[in-house]
Amino acid sequence: MSDRGGVPALALPLVGGCSYQSYQSTFSDAAVEVRQFNSLFVIFLMVCAVMYLLVIGFMLAAIMRRRAGSANVTEERRHRESDPLMRVGLIAWGSLVGVGLIGLAVASFFGDRSMARASADPKLAITITANQWWWDVRYSASDNSKMIRTANELHLPAGVPVHIYLKTNDVIHSFWVPSLAGKQDLIPGRVNDITITPTRVGIYRGQCAEFCGAQHAHMALIVDVESNPNFVRWWEQQLRPAPAPATALARAGYDFVTSRNCGACHNIGGTPANGSVGPDLTHLAGRRTLAAGTMPMSEGNLYGWVADPQSLKGGNHMPTIGLEPDQLHAVVAYLETLK
Incomplete structure (x- = not known):
């Protein structure tokens, strides 16, 4: 990769952090369960970090001690095996590992039990x-x-x-x-x-x-x-049914939606449309997004989606109907009343 192409590639993660989705964080405290997960994570991280540092420390000490020791490996090994301090260190290390593992098991047990209690009494x-x-x-x-x-x-x-x-x-x-x-x-x-x-x-x-x-x-x-x-x-x-269309254009859209195949897939409460294959449309216009977060809910996006859903989200199961302009205006006018 050339230097010119490498810089933009390295900058991609920084650009991604500027997106509107960057507020997603597993370290949030917005729910009881997330706080419990985070507490367990911190406990596990601290215990494992201490063990890791101790292992690295013992390894470095062993390397330095070996380099500073005598060249007689057999004599050094006998001395090491009979060294009381070494034995105490090994016993202490084994005990520390055991205590750490028991602590992690206890923390995990109480965390699981706390979440199980919450799930046993849902409101x-x-x-x-x-x-x-x-x-x-x-x-x-x-x-x-x-x-x-x-x-x-x-x-x-x-x-x-x-x-x-x-x-x-x-x-x-x-x-x-x-x-x-x-x-x-x-x-x-x-x-x-x-x-x-x-x-x-x-x-x-x-x-x-x-x-x-x-x-x-x-x-x-x-x-x-x-x-x-x-x-x-x-x-x-x-709980309320879909509001009745208040204008002639919205009424024309209502007639089209309820008389064609739209109602075979979609439900609109209080109307003959009672399908269950596709998303419920009873209060469609009151939602923040369209097509499962693909785009914001707006009049323009509704026009684009109804006219040609495959161009906006290819492969989805909603067919392109091929509406005439007046039919498209009427359908969108009706859908905008579903709040």
Whole structure:
């Protein structure tokens, strides 16, 4: 590589650190589980660092002692084997290693038990199903009429343990919100789970952390941790059906969406569209992103996505319909009312 080409290549990691996603950090304290993981990490790091330094120190001492010793190796070995100080050192070293390993085991045990207690008493249960390349999110409720379904966004109340069940409809995926939780794989035919107890209000980004196909990089999840009053308001708003179109253009879009094949894949609450293959669209326009974090939610991006989804996220399972301009305007006008 030439010097001219080498400098930009070396600068790439620095440029990546300037992206809007740079706030993701596994050293966050935004959730109880992350703090526990970080505490365990610090304990393991300190114990292992001490052991490493001691090993290096003993190795250097042995090298220096050997160089300064006599040339008679047999005599030196006898002296070393009968040296009481050497024996005490070996016993102390072995004891130190044993105590360190026991300490790590105890710390790991109590950390696991603490997280198990949180998962045993969840206040909210959510099922997330991964698809190529989007997330289906369903909030459980004893009354089916109060069950909520959304897509690519996860709303959580601060300070409340949330138990999340993880499934996949196709290939192996991995659920990961670095600032709130560790990774958990989603494996076909199995249901895994993870508990998150968020403590800090804010917006966090998650993503699939297991290569799952051509659009793996465009399979993001926005996590909105809210205060309890705001979460209750969001919950009540999600329970409402889609608002009725208020303009003639939006009404034309409604007629098109509910009379064509859109409803075979997508659900829009309160309308004849009741599909379950694709993302729920009941409150689509109220979300922050479009196409699982591929782009911000905006009128222009809605036009581009409805007109030709393959040009924006190639390989996804939404076909290009080929709408006439007036049909496209009507459909987008209707989708913008779904808040």
